[in-house]
Amino acid sequence: MNPAVMTAPNETLVYARPQSLADCYTHYCPGCTHGTAHRLVAEVLDELGLRERTILVASVGCSVFAYNYFNVDACEAPHGRAPAMATGIKRVNPNNIVFTYQGDGDLASIGMGEVIHAAARGENITIIFLNNATYGMTGGQMAPTTLPGQKTSSSPQGRDVAMTGYPLHMAELLGSLPGTAYSVRRSLHDARHVIQAKKAIRTAFEVQMANKGFSVVELLSSCPTNWGMTPEQSLTWIKEQMVPVYPLGDFKV
Amino acid sequence: MAKGRVVIDVERCKGCELCRPACPQDVLFLADDLNSKGYRPVILLDPNHDCTGCALCATVCPDGCITVYREIPAKKAVREPALA
Structure with a gap:
Protein backbone atom coordinates (compact mmCIF):
# COMPACT_ATOMS: atom_id res chain seq x y z
CA MET A 1 0.00 0.00 0.00
CA ASN A 2 2.56 2.50 1.13
CA PRO A 3 5.24 3.25 -1.45
CA ALA A 4 8.47 1.84 -0.14
CA VAL A 5 10.62 4.38 1.63
CA MET A 6 13.52 4.55 -0.78
CA THR A 7 16.20 7.01 0.23
CA ALA A 8 18.81 7.78 -2.39
CA PRO A 9 22.45 7.94 -1.22
CA ASN A 10 22.60 11.72 -1.50
CA GLU A 11 19.43 12.51 0.45
CA THR A 12 17.95 12.19 3.92
CA LEU A 13 14.47 11.13 4.92
CA VAL A 14 12.78 14.23 6.37
CA TYR A 15 9.31 12.92 6.99
CA ALA A 16 7.64 9.52 6.71
CA ARG A 17 4.35 8.13 7.93
CA PRO A 18 4.70 7.18 11.62
CA GLN A 19 4.93 3.50 12.57
CA SER A 20 2.21 3.81 15.21
CA LEU A 21 -0.31 4.70 12.51
CA ALA A 22 -1.82 1.57 10.98
CA ASP A 23 -1.28 1.02 7.28
CA CYS A 24 -4.94 1.21 6.36
CA TYR A 25 -7.21 3.81 4.81
CA THR A 26 -9.31 5.90 7.18
CA HIS A 27 -13.02 6.51 6.74
CA TYR A 28 -12.67 10.24 7.44
CA CYS A 29 -13.90 12.73 4.86
CA PRO A 30 -11.29 14.47 2.70
CA GLY A 31 -9.69 17.31 4.63
CA CYS A 32 -10.95 16.20 8.05
CA THR A 33 -8.38 17.10 10.69
CA HIS A 34 -9.13 13.91 12.63
CA GLY A 35 -6.48 12.38 10.39
CA THR A 36 -4.00 15.10 11.34
CA ALA A 37 -4.67 14.51 15.04
CA HIS A 38 -4.24 10.74 14.59
CA ARG A 39 -0.94 11.33 12.84
CA LEU A 40 0.33 13.68 15.56
CA VAL A 41 -0.52 11.20 18.32
CA ALA A 42 1.20 8.41 16.36
CA GLU A 43 4.29 10.55 15.79
CA VAL A 44 4.50 11.34 19.51
CA LEU A 45 4.10 7.66 20.46
CA ASP A 46 6.92 6.82 18.03
CA GLU A 47 9.20 9.55 19.34
CA LEU A 48 8.66 8.64 22.99
CA GLY A 49 8.96 4.90 22.23
CA LEU A 50 5.60 4.15 23.84
CA ARG A 51 3.97 2.08 21.12
CA GLU A 52 4.41 -1.31 22.79
CA ARG A 53 2.94 -0.22 26.12
CA THR A 54 0.18 2.15 25.10
CA ILE A 55 -3.53 1.39 25.36
CA LEU A 56 -6.04 3.49 23.46
CA VAL A 57 -9.61 3.83 24.63
CA ALA A 58 -11.67 4.75 21.59
CA SER A 59 -14.86 6.75 21.90
CA VAL A 60 -18.08 7.02 19.95
CA GLY A 61 -18.39 9.55 17.16
CA CYS A 62 -16.42 9.96 13.96
CA SER A 63 -13.40 8.63 15.86
CA VAL A 64 -15.23 5.37 16.64
CA PHE A 65 -12.85 3.34 14.46
CA ALA A 66 -9.73 4.87 16.00
CA TYR A 67 -8.81 1.40 17.28
CA ASN A 68 -8.30 0.32 13.66
CA TYR A 69 -6.06 3.25 12.84
CA PHE A 70 -3.39 2.98 15.54
CA ASN A 71 -0.88 0.16 15.93
CA VAL A 72 -1.51 0.02 19.68
CA ASP A 73 -3.74 -2.08 21.88
CA ALA A 74 -7.20 -0.57 22.11
CA CYS A 75 -10.69 -1.05 23.36
CA GLU A 76 -13.94 0.67 22.56
CA ALA A 77 -15.83 2.45 25.34
CA PRO A 78 -19.58 3.05 25.48
CA HIS A 79 -20.59 6.54 24.41
CA GLY A 80 -18.87 9.11 26.62
CA ARG A 81 -17.45 6.54 29.03
CA ALA A 82 -13.90 6.47 27.70
CA PRO A 83 -12.38 8.30 30.74
CA ALA A 84 -14.09 5.83 33.09
CA MET A 85 -12.79 2.85 31.12
CA ALA A 86 -9.34 4.44 30.90
CA THR A 87 -9.42 4.91 34.68
CA GLY A 88 -9.95 1.20 35.20
CA ILE A 89 -7.29 0.18 32.68
CA LYS A 90 -4.74 2.57 34.15
CA ARG A 91 -5.39 1.51 37.72
CA VAL A 92 -5.00 -2.18 36.83
CA ASN A 93 -1.99 -1.58 34.57
CA PRO A 94 -0.20 1.44 36.02
CA ASN A 95 2.87 0.79 33.86
CA ASN A 96 0.91 1.19 30.65
CA ILE A 97 0.28 4.51 28.98
CA VAL A 98 -3.48 4.97 28.62
CA PHE A 99 -5.09 7.62 26.48
CA THR A 100 -8.56 8.33 25.18
CA TYR A 101 -9.41 9.94 21.87
CA GLN A 102 -12.75 11.72 22.06
CA GLY A 103 -14.77 14.23 20.11
CA ASP A 104 -16.87 17.04 21.49
CA GLY A 105 -20.16 15.19 21.24
CA ASP A 106 -18.67 12.33 23.23
CA LEU A 107 -16.62 14.23 25.82
CA ALA A 108 -18.52 17.48 26.30
CA SER A 109 -22.05 16.14 26.06
CA ILE A 110 -22.85 12.57 27.10
CA GLY A 111 -19.44 12.03 28.69
CA MET A 112 -19.32 15.26 30.68
CA GLY A 113 -19.72 13.51 34.04
CA GLU A 114 -17.03 10.92 33.35
CA VAL A 115 -14.39 13.37 32.21
CA ILE A 116 -15.02 15.85 35.02
CA HIS A 117 -14.77 13.16 37.67
CA ALA A 118 -11.73 11.53 36.07
CA ALA A 119 -10.06 14.96 36.22
CA ALA A 120 -11.30 15.59 39.77
CA ARG A 121 -9.82 12.26 40.89
CA GLY A 122 -6.56 13.21 39.19
CA GLU A 123 -6.46 9.98 37.20
CA ASN A 124 -3.13 9.54 35.48
CA ILE A 125 -4.53 9.35 31.94
CA LEU A 147 -20.65 28.55 18.43
CA PRO A 148 -23.40 31.12 19.11
CA GLY A 149 -25.17 31.78 15.81
CA GLN A 150 -23.58 28.81 14.05
CA LYS A 151 -25.92 27.08 11.62
CA THR A 152 -26.15 23.33 12.04
CA SER A 153 -28.66 20.76 10.83
CA SER A 154 -30.59 21.05 14.11
CA SER A 155 -30.20 24.84 14.42
CA PRO A 156 -30.86 25.99 10.84
CA GLN A 157 -31.37 29.60 11.95
CA GLY A 158 -28.11 29.56 13.90
CA ARG A 159 -27.57 28.63 17.55
CA ASP A 160 -29.87 30.80 19.67
CA VAL A 161 -28.13 31.31 23.02
CA ALA A 162 -31.39 32.45 24.67
CA MET A 163 -32.85 29.04 23.90
CA THR A 164 -29.86 26.66 23.95
CA GLY A 165 -27.22 28.39 26.03
CA TYR A 166 -23.56 28.99 25.43
CA PRO A 167 -20.68 26.80 24.22
CA LEU A 168 -18.67 24.82 26.74
CA HIS A 169 -14.99 25.63 27.19
CA MET A 170 -13.65 22.26 28.22
CA ALA A 171 -9.94 23.10 28.42
CA GLU A 172 -10.63 25.97 30.86
CA LEU A 173 -13.17 23.90 32.78
CA LEU A 174 -10.87 20.91 33.25
CA GLY A 175 -7.90 23.20 33.88
CA SER A 176 -9.71 24.69 36.88
CA LEU A 177 -9.70 21.34 38.72
CA PRO A 178 -6.85 20.58 41.14
CA GLY A 179 -6.51 16.99 39.85
CA THR A 180 -5.64 18.18 36.35
CA ALA A 181 -1.90 18.44 35.71
CA TYR A 182 -1.99 19.67 32.13
CA SER A 183 -4.80 21.31 30.17
CA VAL A 184 -4.21 23.23 26.95
CA ARG A 185 -6.07 24.19 23.79
CA ARG A 186 -4.41 24.06 20.38
CA SER A 187 -5.68 24.35 16.82
CA LEU A 188 -4.99 22.36 13.65
CA HIS A 189 -5.70 25.08 11.11
CA ASP A 190 -2.21 25.58 9.67
CA ALA A 191 1.26 24.10 9.76
CA ARG A 192 2.49 26.32 12.60
CA HIS A 193 -0.43 25.41 14.83
CA VAL A 194 -0.13 21.73 13.90
CA ILE A 195 3.48 21.78 15.11
CA GLN A 196 2.39 23.49 18.34
CA ALA A 197 -0.35 20.90 18.78
CA LYS A 198 2.18 18.11 18.42
CA LYS A 199 4.35 19.66 21.14
CA ALA A 200 1.32 19.86 23.42
CA ILE A 201 0.42 16.20 22.79
CA ARG A 202 3.99 15.23 23.54
CA THR A 203 3.91 17.17 26.81
CA ALA A 204 0.61 15.54 27.75
CA PHE A 205 2.12 12.06 27.35
CA GLU A 206 5.24 13.13 29.25
CA VAL A 207 3.01 14.31 32.10
CA GLN A 208 1.45 10.86 32.23
CA MET A 209 4.87 9.17 32.07
CA ALA A 210 5.94 11.27 35.08
CA ASN A 211 2.77 10.24 36.98
CA LYS A 212 1.76 13.86 37.48
CA GLY A 213 -1.95 13.32 36.91
CA PHE A 214 -4.70 14.05 34.43
CA SER A 215 -3.66 15.63 31.12
CA VAL A 216 -5.94 16.90 28.37
CA VAL A 217 -5.24 18.49 24.99
CA GLU A 218 -8.18 20.17 23.24
CA LEU A 219 -7.67 20.46 19.49
CA LEU A 220 -9.82 22.78 17.38
CA SER A 221 -10.72 20.68 14.39
CA SER A 222 -12.63 21.04 11.15
CA CYS A 223 -15.70 19.29 9.77
CA PRO A 224 -15.82 20.35 6.10
CA THR A 225 -18.71 18.03 5.21
CA ASN A 226 -21.10 19.16 7.94
CA TRP A 227 -20.04 22.79 7.88
CA GLY A 228 -20.71 22.77 4.12
CA MET A 229 -17.30 24.10 3.17
CA THR A 230 -14.22 23.03 1.25
CA PRO A 231 -11.39 21.73 3.43
CA GLU A 232 -9.44 24.95 2.92
CA GLN A 233 -12.45 27.16 3.75
CA SER A 234 -13.07 25.15 6.91
CA LEU A 235 -9.53 25.80 8.14
CA THR A 236 -10.08 29.52 7.53
CA TRP A 237 -13.34 29.25 9.46
CA ILE A 238 -11.48 27.74 12.44
CA LYS A 239 -9.01 30.61 12.35
CA GLU A 240 -11.59 33.37 11.98
CA GLN A 241 -14.60 32.05 13.89
CA MET A 242 -13.56 29.35 16.35
CA VAL A 243 -10.28 30.72 17.70
CA PRO A 244 -11.88 33.99 18.97
CA VAL A 245 -14.49 31.95 20.88
CA TYR A 246 -12.06 29.22 21.99
CA PRO A 247 -8.83 31.08 22.75
CA LEU A 248 -5.70 29.00 22.28
CA GLY A 249 -3.51 28.72 25.31
CA ASP A 250 -2.33 26.85 28.38
CA PHE A 251 -4.89 26.67 31.18
CA LYS A 252 -2.96 24.40 33.51
CA VAL A 253 0.66 23.42 33.03
CA MET B 1 18.63 26.58 -1.00
CA ALA B 2 18.15 23.02 -0.04
CA LYS B 3 16.61 20.72 -2.61
CA GLY B 4 14.14 18.01 -1.89
CA ARG B 5 11.34 15.91 -3.22
CA VAL B 6 8.11 14.42 -1.96
CA VAL B 7 6.55 11.05 -2.72
CA ILE B 8 2.77 11.01 -2.50
CA ASP B 9 0.83 7.83 -1.87
CA VAL B 10 -1.79 8.54 -4.53
CA GLU B 11 -4.03 5.66 -3.46
CA ARG B 12 -4.23 7.07 0.06
CA CYS B 13 -4.68 10.71 -1.01
CA LYS B 14 -8.25 12.04 -0.84
CA GLY B 15 -7.55 15.19 -2.81
CA CYS B 16 -8.45 17.56 0.02
CA GLU B 17 -5.78 19.98 -1.25
CA LEU B 18 -4.75 21.16 2.22
CA CYS B 19 -1.13 20.65 1.22
CA ARG B 20 -1.39 23.06 -1.70
CA PRO B 21 -1.80 26.34 0.26
CA ALA B 22 0.77 25.03 2.78
CA CYS B 23 3.42 24.59 0.07
CA PRO B 24 5.67 27.68 -0.10
CA GLN B 25 7.03 26.68 -3.53
CA ASP B 26 3.68 25.88 -5.24
CA VAL B 27 4.82 22.57 -6.68
CA LEU B 28 1.80 20.45 -5.71
CA PHE B 29 -1.13 20.05 -8.11
CA LEU B 30 -4.24 17.94 -8.51
CA ALA B 31 -3.83 15.08 -10.97
CA ASP B 32 -6.12 14.86 -13.97
CA ASP B 33 -6.88 11.20 -13.39
CA LEU B 34 -8.58 9.47 -10.48
CA ASN B 35 -7.26 6.98 -7.97
CA SER B 36 -9.13 3.75 -7.25
CA LYS B 37 -11.28 5.47 -4.62
CA GLY B 38 -12.43 8.09 -7.12
CA TYR B 39 -10.49 11.01 -5.74
CA ARG B 40 -8.18 13.24 -7.76
CA PRO B 41 -4.89 12.85 -5.89
CA VAL B 42 -2.28 15.52 -5.43
CA ILE B 43 0.94 15.04 -7.40
CA LEU B 44 4.33 16.74 -7.39
CA LEU B 45 5.01 18.76 -10.56
CA ASP B 46 8.44 20.21 -10.08
CA PRO B 47 10.23 20.66 -13.42
CA ASN B 48 12.51 23.41 -12.06
CA HIS B 49 13.41 21.41 -8.95
CA ASP B 50 11.94 24.05 -6.61
CA CYS B 51 10.93 21.69 -3.78
CA THR B 52 13.07 22.34 -0.71
CA GLY B 53 11.96 19.35 1.35
CA CYS B 54 10.51 21.63 4.05
CA ALA B 55 7.85 19.01 4.91
CA LEU B 56 5.10 21.59 5.51
CA CYS B 57 2.85 19.60 3.14
CA ALA B 58 3.43 16.47 5.22
CA THR B 59 2.78 18.46 8.41
CA VAL B 60 -0.74 19.40 7.33
CA CYS B 61 -1.66 16.22 5.39
CA PRO B 62 -4.59 14.63 7.26
CA ASP B 63 -3.99 11.22 5.71
CA GLY B 64 -0.24 10.91 6.10
CA CYS B 65 0.31 10.24 2.40
CA ILE B 66 3.42 12.34 1.95
CA THR B 67 7.01 11.17 2.39
CA VAL B 68 9.63 13.90 2.22
CA TYR B 69 13.29 13.63 1.26
CA ARG B 70 15.92 16.34 1.30
CA GLU B 71 19.19 16.27 -0.60
CA ILE B 72 22.39 16.45 1.39
CA PRO B 73 24.35 19.52 0.23
CA ALA B 74 27.29 18.48 -1.90
CA LYS B 75 29.92 19.98 0.39
CA LYS B 76 28.66 17.89 3.30
CA ALA B 77 28.28 14.69 1.30
CA VAL B 78 30.91 12.04 1.78
CA ARG B 79 33.42 12.41 -1.02
CA GLU B 80 35.66 9.86 -2.57
CA PRO B 81 39.23 10.40 -1.40
CA ALA B 82 41.13 12.25 -4.08
CA LEU B 83 43.64 10.17 -5.98
CA ALA B 84 47.16 11.23 -5.17
Whole structure:
Protein backbone atom coordinates (compact mmCIF):
# COMPACT_ATOMS: atom_id res chain seq x y z
CA MET A 1 0.00 0.00 0.00
CA ASN A 2 2.56 2.50 1.13
CA PRO A 3 5.24 3.25 -1.45
CA ALA A 4 8.47 1.84 -0.14
CA VAL A 5 10.62 4.38 1.63
CA MET A 6 13.52 4.55 -0.78
CA THR A 7 16.20 7.01 0.23
CA ALA A 8 18.81 7.78 -2.39
CA PRO A 9 22.45 7.94 -1.22
CA ASN A 10 22.60 11.72 -1.50
CA GLU A 11 19.43 12.51 0.45
CA THR A 12 17.95 12.19 3.92
CA LEU A 13 14.47 11.13 4.92
CA VAL A 14 12.78 14.23 6.37
CA TYR A 15 9.31 12.92 6.99
CA ALA A 16 7.64 9.52 6.71
CA ARG A 17 4.35 8.13 7.93
CA PRO A 18 4.70 7.18 11.62
CA GLN A 19 4.93 3.50 12.57
CA SER A 20 2.21 3.81 15.21
CA LEU A 21 -0.31 4.70 12.51
CA ALA A 22 -1.82 1.57 10.98
CA ASP A 23 -1.28 1.02 7.28
CA CYS A 24 -4.94 1.21 6.36
CA TYR A 25 -7.21 3.81 4.81
CA THR A 26 -9.31 5.90 7.18
CA HIS A 27 -13.02 6.51 6.74
CA TYR A 28 -12.67 10.24 7.44
CA CYS A 29 -13.90 12.73 4.86
CA PRO A 30 -11.29 14.47 2.70
CA GLY A 31 -9.69 17.31 4.63
CA CYS A 32 -10.95 16.20 8.05
CA THR A 33 -8.38 17.10 10.69
CA HIS A 34 -9.13 13.91 12.63
CA GLY A 35 -6.48 12.38 10.39
CA THR A 36 -4.00 15.10 11.34
CA ALA A 37 -4.67 14.51 15.04
CA HIS A 38 -4.24 10.74 14.59
CA ARG A 39 -0.94 11.33 12.84
CA LEU A 40 0.33 13.68 15.56
CA VAL A 41 -0.52 11.20 18.32
CA ALA A 42 1.20 8.41 16.36
CA GLU A 43 4.29 10.55 15.79
CA VAL A 44 4.50 11.34 19.51
CA LEU A 45 4.10 7.66 20.46
CA ASP A 46 6.92 6.82 18.03
CA GLU A 47 9.20 9.55 19.34
CA LEU A 48 8.66 8.64 22.99
CA GLY A 49 8.96 4.90 22.23
CA LEU A 50 5.60 4.15 23.84
CA ARG A 51 3.97 2.08 21.12
CA GLU A 52 4.41 -1.31 22.79
CA ARG A 53 2.94 -0.22 26.12
CA THR A 54 0.18 2.15 25.10
CA ILE A 55 -3.53 1.39 25.36
CA LEU A 56 -6.04 3.49 23.46
CA VAL A 57 -9.61 3.83 24.63
CA ALA A 58 -11.67 4.75 21.59
CA SER A 59 -14.86 6.75 21.90
CA VAL A 60 -18.08 7.02 19.95
CA GLY A 61 -18.39 9.55 17.16
CA CYS A 62 -16.42 9.96 13.96
CA SER A 63 -13.40 8.63 15.86
CA VAL A 64 -15.23 5.37 16.64
CA PHE A 65 -12.85 3.34 14.46
CA ALA A 66 -9.73 4.87 16.00
CA TYR A 67 -8.81 1.40 17.28
CA ASN A 68 -8.30 0.32 13.66
CA TYR A 69 -6.06 3.25 12.84
CA PHE A 70 -3.39 2.98 15.54
CA ASN A 71 -0.88 0.16 15.93
CA VAL A 72 -1.51 0.02 19.68
CA ASP A 73 -3.74 -2.08 21.88
CA ALA A 74 -7.20 -0.57 22.11
CA CYS A 75 -10.69 -1.05 23.36
CA GLU A 76 -13.94 0.67 22.56
CA ALA A 77 -15.83 2.45 25.34
CA PRO A 78 -19.58 3.05 25.48
CA HIS A 79 -20.59 6.54 24.41
CA GLY A 80 -18.87 9.11 26.62
CA ARG A 81 -17.45 6.54 29.03
CA ALA A 82 -13.90 6.47 27.70
CA PRO A 83 -12.38 8.30 30.74
CA ALA A 84 -14.09 5.83 33.09
CA MET A 85 -12.79 2.85 31.12
CA ALA A 86 -9.34 4.44 30.90
CA THR A 87 -9.42 4.91 34.68
CA GLY A 88 -9.95 1.20 35.20
CA ILE A 89 -7.29 0.18 32.68
CA LYS A 90 -4.74 2.57 34.15
CA ARG A 91 -5.39 1.51 37.72
CA VAL A 92 -5.00 -2.18 36.83
CA ASN A 93 -1.99 -1.58 34.57
CA PRO A 94 -0.20 1.44 36.02
CA ASN A 95 2.87 0.79 33.86
CA ASN A 96 0.91 1.19 30.65
CA ILE A 97 0.28 4.51 28.98
CA VAL A 98 -3.48 4.97 28.62
CA PHE A 99 -5.09 7.62 26.48
CA THR A 100 -8.56 8.33 25.18
CA TYR A 101 -9.41 9.94 21.87
CA GLN A 102 -12.75 11.72 22.06
CA GLY A 103 -14.77 14.23 20.11
CA ASP A 104 -16.87 17.04 21.49
CA GLY A 105 -20.16 15.19 21.24
CA ASP A 106 -18.67 12.33 23.23
CA LEU A 107 -16.62 14.23 25.82
CA ALA A 108 -18.52 17.48 26.30
CA SER A 109 -22.05 16.14 26.06
CA ILE A 110 -22.85 12.57 27.10
CA GLY A 111 -19.44 12.03 28.69
CA MET A 112 -19.32 15.26 30.68
CA GLY A 113 -19.72 13.51 34.04
CA GLU A 114 -17.03 10.92 33.35
CA VAL A 115 -14.39 13.37 32.21
CA ILE A 116 -15.02 15.85 35.02
CA HIS A 117 -14.77 13.16 37.67
CA ALA A 118 -11.73 11.53 36.07
CA ALA A 119 -10.06 14.96 36.22
CA ALA A 120 -11.30 15.59 39.77
CA ARG A 121 -9.82 12.26 40.89
CA GLY A 122 -6.56 13.21 39.19
CA GLU A 123 -6.46 9.98 37.20
CA ASN A 124 -3.13 9.54 35.48
CA ILE A 125 -4.53 9.35 31.94
CA THR A 126 -4.27 11.48 28.81
CA ILE A 127 -7.28 12.79 26.91
CA ILE A 128 -7.01 13.89 23.28
CA PHE A 129 -10.15 15.97 22.77
CA LEU A 130 -11.18 17.05 19.27
CA ASN A 131 -13.53 20.00 19.17
CA ASN A 132 -15.18 20.57 15.80
CA ALA A 133 -18.26 22.41 17.14
CA THR A 134 -20.68 19.87 15.74
CA TYR A 135 -21.84 16.25 15.93
CA GLY A 136 -19.97 14.99 12.90
CA MET A 137 -20.95 11.32 12.72
CA THR A 138 -24.71 11.78 12.96
CA GLY A 139 -25.02 14.56 10.41
CA GLY A 140 -23.85 17.85 11.88
CA GLN A 141 -26.36 18.53 14.65
CA MET A 142 -25.78 21.20 17.28
CA ALA A 143 -23.28 20.14 19.94
CA PRO A 144 -22.55 21.71 23.35
CA THR A 145 -19.53 23.30 21.69
CA THR A 146 -21.42 24.84 18.75
CA LEU A 147 -20.65 28.55 18.43
CA PRO A 148 -23.40 31.12 19.11
CA GLY A 149 -25.17 31.78 15.81
CA GLN A 150 -23.58 28.81 14.05
CA LYS A 151 -25.92 27.08 11.62
CA THR A 152 -26.15 23.33 12.04
CA SER A 153 -28.66 20.76 10.83
CA SER A 154 -30.59 21.05 14.11
CA SER A 155 -30.20 24.84 14.42
CA PRO A 156 -30.86 25.99 10.84
CA GLN A 157 -31.37 29.60 11.95
CA GLY A 158 -28.11 29.56 13.90
CA ARG A 159 -27.57 28.63 17.55
CA ASP A 160 -29.87 30.80 19.67
CA VAL A 161 -28.13 31.31 23.02
CA ALA A 162 -31.39 32.45 24.67
CA MET A 163 -32.85 29.04 23.90
CA THR A 164 -29.86 26.66 23.95
CA GLY A 165 -27.22 28.39 26.03
CA TYR A 166 -23.56 28.99 25.43
CA PRO A 167 -20.68 26.80 24.22
CA LEU A 168 -18.67 24.82 26.74
CA HIS A 169 -14.99 25.63 27.19
CA MET A 170 -13.65 22.26 28.22
CA ALA A 171 -9.94 23.10 28.42
CA GLU A 172 -10.63 25.97 30.86
CA LEU A 173 -13.17 23.90 32.78
CA LEU A 174 -10.87 20.91 33.25
CA GLY A 175 -7.90 23.20 33.88
CA SER A 176 -9.71 24.69 36.88
CA LEU A 177 -9.70 21.34 38.72
CA PRO A 178 -6.85 20.58 41.14
CA GLY A 179 -6.51 16.99 39.85
CA THR A 180 -5.64 18.18 36.35
CA ALA A 181 -1.90 18.44 35.71
CA TYR A 182 -1.99 19.67 32.13
CA SER A 183 -4.80 21.31 30.17
CA VAL A 184 -4.21 23.23 26.95
CA ARG A 185 -6.07 24.19 23.79
CA ARG A 186 -4.41 24.06 20.38
CA SER A 187 -5.68 24.35 16.82
CA LEU A 188 -4.99 22.36 13.65
CA HIS A 189 -5.70 25.08 11.11
CA ASP A 190 -2.21 25.58 9.67
CA ALA A 191 1.26 24.10 9.76
CA ARG A 192 2.49 26.32 12.60
CA HIS A 193 -0.43 25.41 14.83
CA VAL A 194 -0.13 21.73 13.90
CA ILE A 195 3.48 21.78 15.11
CA GLN A 196 2.39 23.49 18.34
CA ALA A 197 -0.35 20.90 18.78
CA LYS A 198 2.18 18.11 18.42
CA LYS A 199 4.35 19.66 21.14
CA ALA A 200 1.32 19.86 23.42
CA ILE A 201 0.42 16.20 22.79
CA ARG A 202 3.99 15.23 23.54
CA THR A 203 3.91 17.17 26.81
CA ALA A 204 0.61 15.54 27.75
CA PHE A 205 2.12 12.06 27.35
CA GLU A 206 5.24 13.13 29.25
CA VAL A 207 3.01 14.31 32.10
CA GLN A 208 1.45 10.86 32.23
CA MET A 209 4.87 9.17 32.07
CA ALA A 210 5.94 11.27 35.08
CA ASN A 211 2.77 10.24 36.98
CA LYS A 212 1.76 13.86 37.48
CA GLY A 213 -1.95 13.32 36.91
CA PHE A 214 -4.70 14.05 34.43
CA SER A 215 -3.66 15.63 31.12
CA VAL A 216 -5.94 16.90 28.37
CA VAL A 217 -5.24 18.49 24.99
CA GLU A 218 -8.18 20.17 23.24
CA LEU A 219 -7.67 20.46 19.49
CA LEU A 220 -9.82 22.78 17.38
CA SER A 221 -10.72 20.68 14.39
CA SER A 222 -12.63 21.04 11.15
CA CYS A 223 -15.70 19.29 9.77
CA PRO A 224 -15.82 20.35 6.10
CA THR A 225 -18.71 18.03 5.21
CA ASN A 226 -21.10 19.16 7.94
CA TRP A 227 -20.04 22.79 7.88
CA GLY A 228 -20.71 22.77 4.12
CA MET A 229 -17.30 24.10 3.17
CA THR A 230 -14.22 23.03 1.25
CA PRO A 231 -11.39 21.73 3.43
CA GLU A 232 -9.44 24.95 2.92
CA GLN A 233 -12.45 27.16 3.75
CA SER A 234 -13.07 25.15 6.91
CA LEU A 235 -9.53 25.80 8.14
CA THR A 236 -10.08 29.52 7.53
CA TRP A 237 -13.34 29.25 9.46
CA ILE A 238 -11.48 27.74 12.44
CA LYS A 239 -9.01 30.61 12.35
CA GLU A 240 -11.59 33.37 11.98
CA GLN A 241 -14.60 32.05 13.89
CA MET A 242 -13.56 29.35 16.35
CA VAL A 243 -10.28 30.72 17.70
CA PRO A 244 -11.88 33.99 18.97
CA VAL A 245 -14.49 31.95 20.88
CA TYR A 246 -12.06 29.22 21.99
CA PRO A 247 -8.83 31.08 22.75
CA LEU A 248 -5.70 29.00 22.28
CA GLY A 249 -3.51 28.72 25.31
CA ASP A 250 -2.33 26.85 28.38
CA PHE A 251 -4.89 26.67 31.18
CA LYS A 252 -2.96 24.40 33.51
CA VAL A 253 0.66 23.42 33.03
CA MET B 1 18.63 26.58 -1.00
CA ALA B 2 18.15 23.02 -0.04
CA LYS B 3 16.61 20.72 -2.61
CA GLY B 4 14.14 18.01 -1.89
CA ARG B 5 11.34 15.91 -3.22
CA VAL B 6 8.11 14.42 -1.96
CA VAL B 7 6.55 11.05 -2.72
CA ILE B 8 2.77 11.01 -2.50
CA ASP B 9 0.83 7.83 -1.87
CA VAL B 10 -1.79 8.54 -4.53
CA GLU B 11 -4.03 5.66 -3.46
CA ARG B 12 -4.23 7.07 0.06
CA CYS B 13 -4.68 10.71 -1.01
CA LYS B 14 -8.25 12.04 -0.84
CA GLY B 15 -7.55 15.19 -2.81
CA CYS B 16 -8.45 17.56 0.02
CA GLU B 17 -5.78 19.98 -1.25
CA LEU B 18 -4.75 21.16 2.22
CA CYS B 19 -1.13 20.65 1.22
CA ARG B 20 -1.39 23.06 -1.70
CA PRO B 21 -1.80 26.34 0.26
CA ALA B 22 0.77 25.03 2.78
CA CYS B 23 3.42 24.59 0.07
CA PRO B 24 5.67 27.68 -0.10
CA GLN B 25 7.03 26.68 -3.53
CA ASP B 26 3.68 25.88 -5.24
CA VAL B 27 4.82 22.57 -6.68
CA LEU B 28 1.80 20.45 -5.71
CA PHE B 29 -1.13 20.05 -8.11
CA LEU B 30 -4.24 17.94 -8.51
CA ALA B 31 -3.83 15.08 -10.97
CA ASP B 32 -6.12 14.86 -13.97
CA ASP B 33 -6.88 11.20 -13.39
CA LEU B 34 -8.58 9.47 -10.48
CA ASN B 35 -7.26 6.98 -7.97
CA SER B 36 -9.13 3.75 -7.25
CA LYS B 37 -11.28 5.47 -4.62
CA GLY B 38 -12.43 8.09 -7.12
CA TYR B 39 -10.49 11.01 -5.74
CA ARG B 40 -8.18 13.24 -7.76
CA PRO B 41 -4.89 12.85 -5.89
CA VAL B 42 -2.28 15.52 -5.43
CA ILE B 43 0.94 15.04 -7.40
CA LEU B 44 4.33 16.74 -7.39
CA LEU B 45 5.01 18.76 -10.56
CA ASP B 46 8.44 20.21 -10.08
CA PRO B 47 10.23 20.66 -13.42
CA ASN B 48 12.51 23.41 -12.06
CA HIS B 49 13.41 21.41 -8.95
CA ASP B 50 11.94 24.05 -6.61
CA CYS B 51 10.93 21.69 -3.78
CA THR B 52 13.07 22.34 -0.71
CA GLY B 53 11.96 19.35 1.35
CA CYS B 54 10.51 21.63 4.05
CA ALA B 55 7.85 19.01 4.91
CA LEU B 56 5.10 21.59 5.51
CA CYS B 57 2.85 19.60 3.14
CA ALA B 58 3.43 16.47 5.22
CA THR B 59 2.78 18.46 8.41
CA VAL B 60 -0.74 19.40 7.33
CA CYS B 61 -1.66 16.22 5.39
CA PRO B 62 -4.59 14.63 7.26
CA ASP B 63 -3.99 11.22 5.71
CA GLY B 64 -0.24 10.91 6.10
CA CYS B 65 0.31 10.24 2.40
CA ILE B 66 3.42 12.34 1.95
CA THR B 67 7.01 11.17 2.39
CA VAL B 68 9.63 13.90 2.22
CA TYR B 69 13.29 13.63 1.26
CA ARG B 70 15.92 16.34 1.30
CA GLU B 71 19.19 16.27 -0.60
CA ILE B 72 22.39 16.45 1.39
CA PRO B 73 24.35 19.52 0.23
CA ALA B 74 27.29 18.48 -1.90
CA LYS B 75 29.92 19.98 0.39
CA LYS B 76 28.66 17.89 3.30
CA ALA B 77 28.28 14.69 1.30
CA VAL B 78 30.91 12.04 1.78
CA ARG B 79 33.42 12.41 -1.02
CA GLU B 80 35.66 9.86 -2.57
CA PRO B 81 39.23 10.40 -1.40
CA ALA B 82 41.13 12.25 -4.08
CA LEU B 83 43.64 10.17 -5.98
CA ALA B 84 47.16 11.23 -5.17
